[in-house]
Amino acid sequence: IVLTAFINNVARTDYPDRKRDRSLYVMMMDQRQEKTGHRLSGPPSFYFLDHYVGSMKTPEKVSIASMFSPTNTYINNKKLVINVKYTNDAFWDVMEFDFIEGKPYSFREIKNADKVTVITRDTRDNYFGEGAAVVGKYIETDNESYRVIGVVEDVPVTMLYAYGNMYLPYTLSKRDYLSKNLNSDYTAVLLAKSPSDLEQMKNEYQDVVSKVPIQNKEFDKLYSHADSYVGSYTRILLGNGVDSGVGKLFLILSLVAFLFMLLPTINLVNINTSRIMERSSEIGVRKAFGASSGTLVLQFITENIILTFLGGVIGLLLSWGIITYINQSNLIPNIHLTIDFQVLLLGILCCLVFGFLSGVYPAWRMSRLHVVTALKAN
Template sequence: MLKNYFKIAIAVLKRRKFFTFISLFGISFTLTILIVLTAFVDHLFSPSYPDPNRDRELFVNRIRLEASKKNGMSMSPLSFYFFDHYVAALKTPSKIAVYTNGEMSNGYKDNRKIVVELKYTNQVFWDVYQFQFLEGKPFTGGQLENRDKVVVISAATRAKYFGEEAQALGKYIEANNTQYRVVGVVKPVPFLNNFCYADLYLPYTLVQDNLKDQSLQGRFCATIQVSSSRDLPALKKEFAGMISKLPRSDESYDLIYCYPDEYLEVLTRGLLGQGKDKSTGKAFLIFGSFLLLFMLLPTINLVNINLSRIMERSSEIGVRKAFGASARTLTYQFIVENLILTLFGGLLGLIFSLVVLHVLNASDLSPNMELKINPVVLFYSLLACLVFGLLSGVYPAWRMSKINVVTALKANN
């Protein structure tokens, strides 16, 4: 029976080529956008180089101080003292990587200006993040203590300063009007992974700030790693207890908001929660509404096209009903036909997606980004095809099954 449905579906698609083109274009375009978007989200949130242990990490990148009496607020990264004095005293963490946000700087090579992004880190940073070293190794604890002017650079930065095939180990690179000796070269990090992306990685002891300043606000962030993902709730609880005991000042601030968040929570709290609310539910609502609207418009268009085709096939429906075809049989037939059409569109969408992903990966839109269709992306793409086919086929199929035999036959005359 499915074989007959398939033959009928092919014949129907050939009958009105323009409608077929419009239907396939709408389906393939929609699915291409969904596949590319899903690949992007998967790339952003799935554990990947150089952070394969994200499932047992929490991130602290901001503190919000409020003065309720003055209705004042200040939000910023944290001080090194905060992590070194308070967070380091917690019992749950196994490793604490401390680093600054990316800071832009100008470097020069042969009188040519090169814009680079700096990140100051502690030594544990190289234990938490599993960088692939192409040359050398991370700076040592001794080099940190001695405030040696050493640097780890990305392979992309090496190419800018020394050439594609050149060796950089032991050479000097200029940034911030300072010469740094290269002790390591790492495989580049995707630009969107802002917690560990940089062109140059420097010892945190080289920052110009007073690292012993006891204020809570500063320029540092941290990735806190635990031994097992089961320890994450305990870490959040212990961290909250620590925050509740921090000293307050009635004059400057009396409310402190600071949280160790999972990767998605960091983004939603910063973008939607203003550093206070987690806002994950709000993010899912916004994203889900966008996807629903994006799928609803082409679905309605396909429903209208299918209804038009029903009127063209009224005589066929009338004859089949006259010879005993049940409403259920006709409904199943039309739904299967629509699913076949959707799968054709899905196949085209998959091909278009591969082309778009290749173009995006080859472009400089996001350096070192590698979007791909992995099993997770493919599963959701096939699920989208199924949902799309059912949504656009059920109502027209029901309408077709309700056509009166006499009316359908008369419509042909």
């Protein structure tokens, strides 16, 4: 349940990415030498995303943002780590942040390289004090001072396309964002006008990639894909130049879940068989007084279902405790895990099903015991 809560948070949390149903995501650029297998993989560069992807016709907007990078500042002799993300102006149109105060920076401010910033609630509270009005004030990090123009609600660290503590115009980046290298540390979100345009947008992206000249002569093939949100992650872990790896992920999760449930079931069968054999005298006496095999089978299966259900309830309580601890301890920054109601019902159903299955075989063996054999065993 804890694992599904985490997966659910990664796959379904929609703040601030609330237009996911009409978005495609670009996280990787893979340059390869097909003969030798030599490759260079990593996030694409700002130049590639702005020059090539930005010229696409299908997307309504193209959000470009760097991966977050940690910087240090000190408040009252206390070190504060601020994760900085550099973005273009479309980032604020594609992502729907909840502004507590202020507004995002504009194209003009980016073009002028104005030292302005949007910060999160936690950053505001840690730097200026909880609940302070900070628009117009200055925040310093990495030996630079920036004027705060907006404050937004915090973003979970699992939202790589949007997570940061401090957002800055990309023109303030200390890295050379104008470099024509194809790999750097930027990601993109392509927003279509409607969900029906996703396939066309994906095809146009592949057409753009196929026409990009490879400047590094060490490589002869370029791979990059505009994927669904989940697909952009699975391609890194399980995919390749063709397959996004989503199918492999579901297959692996299904096999793990099956084995995770199969092994305890086999263990329960062995435990129940031993427990029933220890009660062979009771079985013999009850059979001697006329109890039918069906009655005894029903009794033992019912007992096993009740015991398994109680074990499941204890497991649910432990899961709730772990999730509460993770949320309150801020072990994973800004994440808020919840128990999905459907997963909860499925968990209870699994307890009942496996309680039944693990009790059938032992009960069947018990029903085949003869009265004399059962009594002689004791």
